[in-house]
Amino acid sequence: MEASTRNEIYRDTTRMNIHDLVRELNENVGTTVVQSMAGVKDRTSPFKWAKPNGPDPRPEVEARLRLGHRVWKTLVMAEGKHVALSWLMGANPRLDEEAPILYIQQQRTREVIGAAEAFVNDNYAA
Secondary structure, three states: OOHHHHHHHHHHHHHOOHHHHHHHHHHHHOHHHHHHHHOOOOOOHHHHHHOOOOOOOOHHHHHHHHHHHHHHHHHHHHHOHHHHHHHHHOOEHHHOOEOHHHHHHOOOHHHHHHHHHHHHHOOOOO
């Protein structure tokens, strides 16, 4: 992935209104995945956050959601929605056979972004 594309994804995700960001994730990966990404127990939270006048997620939850959006956007731009969702949920050999969504929950940014870019670029992430 080119640095300009990587920076564009980061910039767009950072500037995006959190309610719009959650709504986009809900529509593309589903509320259950968004809930898992965010690391919250309340299944209704993704619906509430997606409303224009809904509550804002706590700062640490927002950080997870923004990371999840960056990862998802990186994958969807190169591979499409179905592959992106499958990648997020499946065991990943570059992440010790854990699902990338768990790395998003734990905010292990460098590892999960590196694994996503390695997948897109078809090379091994160190």
